[in-house]
Amino acid sequence: MDSDSDSDGSHVSATPPGSPNPPPRPKPAPAPPPPPPTLFPLHKPKAKIKKPSSKQKPPKPPPPPPENPRNKRPPCSAPPLSSSPVKFRILSRQDHQPSSSLPEILRAGYFTNIASFTDLSTDSLEKNVDVEPPLTAPPADPPAFTAKKHKLPNLIRAREPLPPVTLRKCSGSEGNFVKLNLNKKFNRRKFLNRKCSTGKSYSRSYRKSKRRKGGECDDEAEGDEFVVEISSKEMSKGFEAVEEAVEAVRDGVSDENLVKLLKVMYGYDSFRDGQLEAIKMVLEGKSTMLVLPTGAGKSICYQIPAMVLPGITLVVSPLVALMIDQLKQLPPAIQGGLLSSSQTSQEVADTLGLLQEGALKVLFVSPERFLNAEFLSCLSPTSISLLVVDEAHCVSEWSHNFRPSYMRLRASLLRSRLNVGCILAMTATATATTLNAVMSALEIPPTNLIQKSLLRENLKLSVSMSGNRIKDLLTLIKSSPFEEVKSIIIYCKFQSETDTISRYLCDNNINAKSYHGALPSKDRRSIQEWFCSNKIRVVVATVAFGMGLDKRDVGAVIHYSLPESLEEYVQEIGRAGRDGRLSYCHLFFDDITYFKLRSLMYSDGVDEYAVNKFLCEVFKTRNNSHGKIYSIIKESAPCKFDMKEEVMLTLLTQLELGEVQYLRLLPPTNVTCTLNFYKTSPALLADKDIVVSTILKKSETKYGQYVFDIPTVASSIGVTITDLSSHLQNLKSTGEITYDSKDPAYCYSIVQVPEDFCSLSLNLTKWLSEVEHCKVQKLDAMFKTAAYAVNEGEKLEGDYGSKHTLCVQRKILDYFKEDVIFEGPNAMGQSSPFLRADIKVFLQSNSHAKFTPRAVARIMHGIASPAYPSTIWSKSHFWGRYSQIDFQVVMDVAKEELLSFVGKGAP
Numbered sequence: 001m002d003s004d005s006d007s008d009g010s011h012v013s014a015t016p017p018g019s020p021n022p023p024p025r026p027k028p029a030p031a032p033p034p035p036p037p038t039l040f041p042l043h044k045p046k047a048k049i050k051k052p053s054s055k056q057k058p059p060k061p062p063p064p065p066p067e068n069p070r071n072k073r074p075p076c077s078a079p080p081l082s083s084s085p086v087k088f089r090i091l092s093r094q095d096h097q098p099s100s101s102l103p104e105i106l107r108a109g110y111f112t113n114i115a116s117f118t119d120l121s122t123d124s125l126e127k128n129v130d131v132e133p134p135l136t137a138p139p140a141d142p143p144a145f146t147a148k149k150h151k152l153p154n155l156i157r158a159r160e161p162l163p164p165v166t167l168r169k170c171s172g173s174e175g176n177f178v179k180l181n182l183n184k185k186f187n188r189r190k191f192l193n194r195k196c197s198t199g200k201s202y203s204r205s206y207r208k209s210k211r212r213k214g215g216e217c218d219d220e221a222e223g224d225e226f227v228v229e230i231s232s233k234e235m236s237k238g239f240e241a242v243e244e245a246v247e248a249v250r251d252g253v254s255d256e257n258l259v260k261l262l263k264v265m266y267g268y269d270s271f272r273d274g275q276l277e278a279i280k281m282v283l284e285g286k287s288t289m290l291v292l293p294t295g296a297g298k299s300i301c302y303q304i305p306a307m308v309l310p311g312i313t314l315v316v317s318p319l320v321a322l323m324i325d326q327l328k329q330l331p332p333a334i335q336g337g338l339l340s341s342s343q344t345s346q347e348v349a350d351t352l353g354l355l356q357e358g359a360l361k362v363l364f365v366s367p368e369r370f371l372n373a374e375f376l377s378c379l380s381p382t383s384i385s386l387l388v389v390d391e392a393h394c395v396s397e398w399s400h401n402f403r404p405s406y407m408r409l410r411a412s413l414l415r416s417r418l419n420v421g422c423i424l425a426m427t428a429t430a431t432a433t434t435l436n437a438v439m440s441a442l443e444i445p446p447t448n449l450i451q452k453s454l455l456r457e458n459l460k461l462s463v464s465m466s467g468n469r470i471k472d473l474l475t476l477i478k479s480s481p482f483e484e485v486k487s488i489i490i491y492c493k494f495q496s497e498t499d500t501i502s503r504y505l506c507d508n509n510i511n512a513k514s515y516h517g518a519l520p521s522k523d524r525r526s527i528q529e530w531f532c533s534n535k536i537r538v539v540v541a542t543v544a545f546g547m548g549l550d551k552r553d554v555g556a557v558i559h560y561s562l563p564e565s566l567e568e569y570v571q572e573i574g575r576a577g578r579d580g581r582l583s584y585c586h587l588f589f590d591d592i593t594y595f596k597l598r599s600l601m602y603s604d605g606v607d608e609y610a611v612n613k614f615l616c617e618v619f620k621t622r623n624n625s626h627g628k629i630y631s632i633i634k635e636s637a638p639c640k641f642d643m644k645e646e647v648m649l650t651l652l653t654q655l656e657l658g659e660v661q662y663l664r665l666l667p668p669t670n671v672t673c674t675l676n677f678y679k680t681s682p683a684l685l686a687d688k689d690i691v692v693s694t695i696l697k698k699s700e701t702k703y704g705q706y707v708f709d710i711p712t713v714a715s716s717i718g719v720t721i722t723d724l725s726s727h728l729q730n731l732k733s734t735g736e737i738t739y740d741s742k743d744p745a746y747c748y749s750i751v752q753v754p755e756d757f758c759s760l761s762l763n764l765t766k767w768l769s770e771v772e773h774c775k776v777q778k779l780d781a782m783f784k785t786a787a788y789a790v791n792e793g794e795k796l797e798g799d800y801g802s803k804h805t806l807c808v809q810r811k812i813l814d815y816f817k818e819d820v821i822f823e824g825p826n827a828m829g830q831s832s833p834f835l836r837a838d839i840k841v842f843l844q845s846n847s848h849a850k851f852t853p854r855a856v857a858r859i860m861h862g863i864a865s866p867a868y869p870s871t872i873w874s875k876s877h878f879w880g881r882y883s884q885i886d887f888q889v890v891m892d893v894a895k896e897e898l899l900s901f902v903g904k905g906a907p
């Protein structure tokens, strides 16, 4: 039975697969039965499977998908894009997708999904990590695809930078292979697929899932490469079936019609809990808040409406890597694209071109895009049918993963700027407070909340307190039920831990690899691929692993370190048991890690003093500054204000979107420009060109070069930074100048200068400290849940792998449902007899430095900050000495001592 938002939380549901008694995980688990074949795209009996041959001629292409007049939009009158001065490395599609399967490629090419991205990084989610050397050795048992990689004809110089790759539809005479537009030349490519030797009739989408979701293809088939020929007749039959089903839903949104559409698009017979309800709400045009557990199938809840609704569906995601995964996982019938701030201007222009042509049904965008006037102008006011906010908890500062850029996603702004009518917000993890905040920001009425249980009952939970985690981990993996599990993820907090542990496991004959954000993206892809094809049994990872991972048969998730919140814990254990089989999740915890994490919770915080100093810089010219453009340089500012980049962005966003709008954020860009004149002399050119004459006035000359601040010049002329950049680009193309830009910065234009800086900094600091307090409470709730489970679990029956399931589930449900902040003291010390004396000595011995109470407390807790880096301050005798004393207590004592120190005439 599923619990919903009204349940008492004393039970948990099985969503998916809805079985009350999930089967135990066999040794080894057999592959799940294939889903029934779909009408779309193809049935295997009609597809010929042949060994590749160089002589083989490509078959004829399918006709283009039937065009639906309802999907047509008038072309959009976007202004030409200026070129960005920032250079990005362009990766080929294969760079991200080393073993593209036929359905993926077909989807990408034939159905216009965008092919080139520049950033796969998920590093931003990793905190306080140290860099490890890149992966060099292949796994003991390298998968066949690596060995054969060079043979694949569809590889496009995977390592080298490439021009943007535009995927085009084939014309009727060229076979059903996808053509890639490289450097404006068309090259014919054949795409390969590996044989799944079960001999069953699989749909294309099922073969895709076999490849990606765990390599259930049997061993015999691994590495065998076959060309799958798909007749254009079959292809168009699939399209027609989808088109018919879509039309039927448009004519009448009934359960029956929607199930038919589900069947032809995905091959599934029925909807899972919550899906149908959500789809119907969206199709009725009602903004909806959807809370389903990880792996429950939230994507279908926007993909089906995207097919049915006339305009485009915008999907906002917090990470580029997530967007890429989601784009790749779109079913073939949906034409998708992606826009992120890490793309080159050419990539952006290509996507915007497709958008203008009306060729896209789903567009993934980063929230930062909403800063971009060009993007906004490309979306005609009526073209957006649905806005999907994925990971919607990021909207709320009370969530575990607040993103300042998500503040831009407020219903009022979305309506005024994009004319968005219907919003679908989706998350797997949100407390009641977070949900309230998200729903109020997106103006979703309480009646439009669809919430199913957070936990699947096939997950068995256990917890242990450990004095020697690495040894206990080995014992755990070598004992039942973990010893029988063939796919395990171990989550650690720090990158260095992942390497140590994977080495230790390998030394003990356990096939393991470490995975973290500092690894080159190629290595990360390989590890993920090997794990998915069961070539590696264990991945020891930081939080960077798992976002968008849809491997169905992960049998165990082990937390080597305490997660920072119950939200993070729920999200990460949700990687296990997606196939519905019994799966095991073990959590190790210990005081030392807890103390360390708790200290880290204070690494983002700021003092009122720092906020005030920052505001003075932001509004440096208080008079006549309305409309003027300024910038804060990302590299130098953190040290100047002792404030992390992310915190600066939070403050700037709050100054834009808070009760009073003080400024307007502009897209970040490089602001220092160095320019050389070539053809015409500067003075002569300045006579003809106002931009050049302003540059001459506003620049310094160094070694014959002109160095100037781009926002200053743009402000003086009264143009935007984009216009100025285009103008410089034009001058460059005529050979008049060359230029380079550096210093990435946050840019903004002033709307209104605050009258009272003091009260504004006080309010902002108060808000930030509440956010900080909330994060600390989340960690405490996690720690207390673990401690409670260990204490209570001792009294319960049950095998080792599942002993604490009920205790932990109960605590999790309380926490999410009622925002229960668990009572009772935390494990932190509240006083120390030597603290005051030590702070006094520290201040005396560092009398040259200007400390704030927070800076002193950070050093006593051993936390680095931009102005007090660990490279210098960890040498201090006092570094980290009081990490077991509550940070607030240390800060209070530091404040008193600083006051008395200054009172005694210290500098």
Ligand SMILES: Nc1ncnc2c1ncn2[C@@H]1O[C@H](COP(=O)(O)OP(=O)(O)OP(=O)(O)O)[C@@H](O)[C@H]1O
Pocket (backbone or CB within 6 Å): 209, 268, 269, 270, 271, 272, 275, 292, 293, 294, 295, 296, 297, 298, 299, 300, 428, 548, 550, 574
């Ligand atoms: N009705 C259904 N029947 C069977 N399988 C389904 C159904 N709906 C979705 N799935 C499958 O469930 C898997 C998970 O779906 P999806 O990635 O959308 O989950 P999610 O809720 O977005 O998970 P996460 O929060 O981890 O991103 C996919 O492989 C998807 O094809």
